[in-house]
Amino acid sequence: MSVEVLKTKAEQGLADQYTAARSGLPGAGNGWAEGLREAAWETYSSAGLPHRRIEEWKYTDLRALLRDAYPPAPALAEALTGEDVLAALGPVLAGLDCHRLVIVNGQFRLELSDAGGLEGKGEVFSLGDALGDPSHWLKQTLAQVNPPLNDTVVALNTALMTGGVAMRIADKAELGKPVHIVHMLTSGEAMSVTTRNVVVVGAGAKVTLLESYVSHGSAPAQRNAVTELVAGDGSQVHHIKFQNENPETAHLTSWMTRLGADVSYDAFQFSLGAAIARNQIFVAFAGEGSRSHISGAVLARGRQHNDTTMVVDHGVPGCESREFNKLVLDGSARGIVQCKAIVRKDAQKTDGHQMARALMLSDGAEFDSKPELEIFADDVVCGHGSTSGQVDAEQMFYLRARGIPEPQAKALLVAAFIGEVIEKVENESMREAFLKLTESWLAGEGEGG
Amino acid sequence: MLEIKNLHVKIADEETEILRGIDLALSKGEVHAIMGPNGSGKSTLAYVLAGKDDYEITAGSVTWNGEDITQMSPDERAAKGVFLAFQYPIEIPGVATMTFLRTSLNAIRKARGEEELSTPEFMRVVRERAEELKVSSDKLKRPLNVGFSGGEKKRQEILQMSLLEPTLCVLDETDSGLDIDALKIVAEGVNALRGPARAMLVITHYQRLLNYIVPDKVHVLSNGKIVRTGGKELALELEKSGYAEFGEAAA
Ligand SMILES: Nc1ncnc2c1ncn2[C@@H]1O[C@H](COP(=O)(O)OP(=O)(O)OP(=O)(O)O)[C@@H](O)[C@H]1O
Ligand SMILES: [Mg+2]
Numbered sequence: 001m002s003v004e005v006l007k008t009k010a011e012q013g014l015a016d017q018y019t020a021a022r023s024g025l026p027g028a029g030n031g032w033a034e035g036l037r038e039a040a041w042e043t044y045s046s047a048g049l050p051h052r053r054i055e056e057w058k059y060t061d062l063r064a065l066l067r068d069a070y071p072p073a074p075a076l077a078e079a080l081t082g083e084d085v086l087a088a089l090g091p092v093l094a095g096l097d098c099h100r101l102v103i104v105n106g107q108f109r110l111e112l113s114d115a116g117g118l119e120g121k122g123e124v125f126s127l128g129d130a131l132g133d134p135s136h137w138l139k140q141t142l143a144q145v146n147p148p149l150n151d152t153v154v155a156l157n158t159a160l161m162t163g164g165v166a167m168r169i170a171d172k173a174e175l176g177k178p179v180h181i182v183h184m185l186t187s188g189e190a191m192s193v194t195t196r197n198v199v200v201v202g203a204g205a206k207v208t209l210l211e212s213y214v215s216h217g218s219a220p221a222q223r224n225a226v227t228e229l230v231a232g233d234g235s236q237v238h239h240i241k242f243q244n245e246n247p248e249t250a251h252l253t254s255w256m257t258r259l260g261a262d263v264s265y266d267a268f269q270f271s272l273g274a275a276i277a278r279n280q281i282f283v284a285f286a287g288e289g290s291r292s293h294i295s296g297a298v299l300a301r302g303r304q305h306n307d308t309t310m311v312v313d314h315g316v317p318g319c320e321s322r323e324f325n326k327l328v329l330d331g332s333a334r335g336i337v338q339c340k341a342i343v344r345k346d347a348q349k350t351d352g353h354q355m356a357r358a359l360m361l362s363d364g365a366e367f368d369s370k371p372e373l374e375i376f377a378d379d380v381v382c383g384h385g386s387t388s389g390q391v392d393a394e395q396m397f398y399l400r401a402r403g404i405p406e407p408q409a410k411a412l413l414v415a416a417f418i419g420e421v422i423e424k425v426e427n428e429s430m431r432e433a434f435l436k437l438t439e440s441w442l443a444g445e446g447e448g449g
Numbered sequence: 450m451l452e453i454k455n456l457h458v459k460i461a462d463e464e465t466e467i468l469r470g471i472d473l474a475l476s477k478g479e480v481h482a483i484m485g486p487n488g489s490g491k492s493t494l495a496y497v498l499a500g501k502d503d504y505e506i507t508a509g510s511v512t513w514n515g516e517d518i519t520q521m522s523p524d525e526r527a528a529k530g531v532f533l534a535f536q537y538p539i540e541i542p543g544v545a546t547m548t549f550l551r552t553s554l555n556a557i558r559k560a561r562g563e564e565e566l567s568t569p570e571f572m573r574v575v576r577e578r579a580e581e582l583k584v585s586s587d588k589l590k591r592p593l594n595v596g597f598s599g600g601e602k603k604r605q606e607i608l609q610m611s612l613l614e615p616t617l618c619v620l621d622e623t624d625s626g627l628d629i630d631a632l633k634i635v636a637e638g639v640n641a642l643r644g645p646a647r648a649m650l651v652i653t654h655y656q657r658l659l660n661y662i663v664p665d666k667v668h669v670l671s672n673g674k675i676v677r678t679g680g681k682e683l684a685l686e687l688e689k690s691g692y693a694e695f696g697e698a699a700a
Contacts, residue, residue, distance in 0.1 A: 400500075
C-alpha cells in the first residue's frame with residue numbers, strides 16, 4: 001500500500017516535462033536507453049525531490065528551494081560564437097591552453113569545440129547522439145559508475161539528460177593539454193538543463209580534466225549535471241571544477257567516480273557563482289593502492305547557498321583519501337560541507353582524513369559541517385576536523401600597522417586562507433587563474449553580491 | 450615631536466589600568482630608551498602608540514607632530530610615519546613576504562602622495578636593504594615570518610623599517626633573540642636611520658644594545674609609570690642594581 005505524496009509545484013512540473021519529453025529525448029526508440037530512463041524515473045518519482053527529512057539533504061531542501069520547474073533549455077535557440085564562449089569563461093580562463101569541448105544548453109556543440117582529436121589518444125563524441133546507437137563500452141558504463149543509492153537528483157538526471165560528452169582516453173595515453181569541458185547556458189528565458197558526461201580513463205593514462213560551469217546571460221536557470229568517471233588501473237587523473245554561474249542559477253552537480261588499482265586521483269572544485277549550489281562527489285575505491293585527494297574552495301556572499309556533499313567509499317584495502325575544503329562566507333551566505341567516509345570490512349590499512357575550514361566575514365553568514373566516519377575495518381587510520389573563525393585580529397593589526405588599509409589587509413588574509421587550498425591545483429595556468437578570480441572576488445566583483 | 454601627557458590605559462573590557470599616567474616628550478633627532486621590569490607596561494605603551502584596539506585610553510593625550518593620533522587607525526598612523534617593530538612579530542602563512550612588503554610600501558607611498566614603485570625599482574630597493582641587513586634572499590621568498598627564528602623575525606622588522614622610512618620608530622625589544630653579530634647589524638641598520646627628521650623610542654632590557662644605539666635619555670617604566678629619567682649612564686646603573694628600588698616606589 002502506498003500513500004500518494006502531494007507533489008510540489010516543481011515536482012508536478014518535472015512530471016509533466018517527463019511525460020511530454022520522453023518520446024523526444026535522445027535515445028528514444030533505443031530499448032536500452034529507454035529502459036535506463038524509465039528505471040531512473042521510477043527511482044526519482046517514488047521519492048520526488050529531496051527535502052530536509054532526507055538526511056543527506058537536510059541543509060539543502062530542494063522541495064523548498066525550487067519553487068518551479070523551469071522548461072528545458074531550447075537546444076539551438078541562440079547562435080553562439082566562439083567569442084561568446086570565451087566571454088562567458090572570463091578573461092582569465094579563456095586563455096587556457098586546452099582541448100575545449102563545449103556544451104551549450106545541454107547539447108555538445110562540435111563546431112564550438114576544439115578537441116584536436118585528443119592528440120589521437122582517445123575518442124570524444126556527443127553523448128546525446130550516442131544514446132540512440134550506444135557502443136558496447138557506453139552501455140557498460142552509463143549510470144553504472146559508483147551510482148549513489150536513492151539519490152533522486154542523479155536519477156532525475158538519468159531520466160531527463162539531453163546530452164554531454166562521452167570520452168575515452170586510451171591506455172597509457174598522456175595528454176599534453178588539459179581537456180576542458182565547458183558547460184554553458186545561453187541568455188533568454190528561465191530554463192532547466194540536464195547534462196551528462198561519461199569519461200573513461202584507460203589504464204596508466206594521465207589526464208587533466210577541467211569542467212567549467214558558466215552562464216552567457218542572466219537568465220534564471222536550473223542545472224542538473226552528472227559526470228561519471230572511471231579511472232583505470234595506474235592512471236593519474238586531475239579533475240577540476242570551476243563554477244561561476246549567474247546569481248539566478250540553481251546548480252546541482254554530481255560526480256560519480258570509480259578508481260581502479262594504484263590510481264592517483266586529485267580533484268578540486270572552485271565555486272564562486274550560483275544562488276544555490278549543491279556539489280556532490282561520490283568516490284569509490286575499487287582497486288588497492290589508490291589515493292584520492294579532493295579539495296574545494298568556496299567563495300560565497302549575499303544570500304548564496306553552497307553545499308558540498310561527499311561520500312568516499314573504501315571497499316578495498318590500502319587506499320588513501322583526503323578531503324580538504326575551505327569556504328569564505330560573507331553577507332548572509334550559507335556554506336555546508338558534509339563528508340562521509342565509509343571503510344568497509346575488507347578495507348584494512350585505509351588512511352582517511354578530512355578537514356573543513358570556514359572563514360566567516362560577517363555575523364550573518366552560516367557554516368555547517370557534518371563529517372561522518374562509518375568504519376567496519378579495524379586496522380585503519382581515519383580522522384576528521386572542522387573549524388570556523390574570523391579573520392585573525394593579530395594578523396590584521398600587524399598588516400595595518402604597516403600602513404595597509406583595512407579592506408586591503410583583509411583581502412590579503414582572505415586570499416592567503418583560500419590560497420592554501422587553491423595551491424593544490426597542479427596545473428599552473430589554472431592555479432593562477434583561480435588566484436586571480438579570488439582577487440577579483442575580493443575586490444567586490446563576481447556573482448551573488 | 451611625540452608628546453605623551455598623563456596617559457592612562459586599560460585593557461578594553463577590563464578594569465585594571467596598565468598605564469597609570471605617562472608623561473613623555475620625544476623630539477625629532479632624539480633617541481629615548483625605555484627600560485623596566487617584565488609586565489611594567491612597555492609593550493602596552495608601544496601598542497597604544499601604534500593603535501592596537503585591545504587597549505582603551507581612559508585619560509591623557511598622545512600627539513605626534515602636534516596632531517592627536519589616538520583616534521587614528523593603525524594604517525593612518527603608519528602613513529603619518531609611526532612604525533612599531535614588534536616584540537613578537539606575527540607569522541602570516543599564505544602571504545608572501547615580497548607581496549606584503551610591496552603592498553605596505555606602496556600603501557604608505559600612496560598615503561604620502563608619492564607614486565607607487567615599479568616592480569624592478571621595488572626589487573632593487575628591497576635587495577639593497579636586505580643586503581645591508583644581511584637578510585638572505587631565500588627568506589624573502591617565504592611566507593611572512595613563517596618558520597623564522599626569533600632573531601630572523603627581528604631582522605625582518607628592521608628591514609621593513611628601513612624600507613618604509615618612518616619618522617617615529619618604536620622598537621620593542623628588537624635586541625632580544627639576536628646573537629651578537631646580528632645585534633651589531635641591526636644596530637647599524639637603526640643608526641643608519643638616525644637623523645634630525647626621526648624620533649626613536651627603544652624599549653630594551655639590556656644595556657648592551659645602548660652601547661650601539663646610544664640614547665639621549667633613558668626612562669624607567671615601572672608598574673605603568675615612568676619612575677625615573679636620566680642620561681645613558683642610567684642604563685649602566687640599572688644593569689648593576691636592578692629594579693628593586695622602583696618596585697617599592699611604584700607600588
Ligand atoms: N591584551 C592584554 N590582555 C590582558 N593583559 C594584558 C594585555 N596586554 C598587556 N596585559 C598585561 O599588562 C601588563 C603589562 O604588559 P606589557 O606587555 O605591556 O609588559 P612589558 O613591560 O612589555 O613586559 P615584558 O618586559 O615582559 O615584555 C602585564 O601584566 C600584562 O599581562
Ligand atoms: Mg613587552
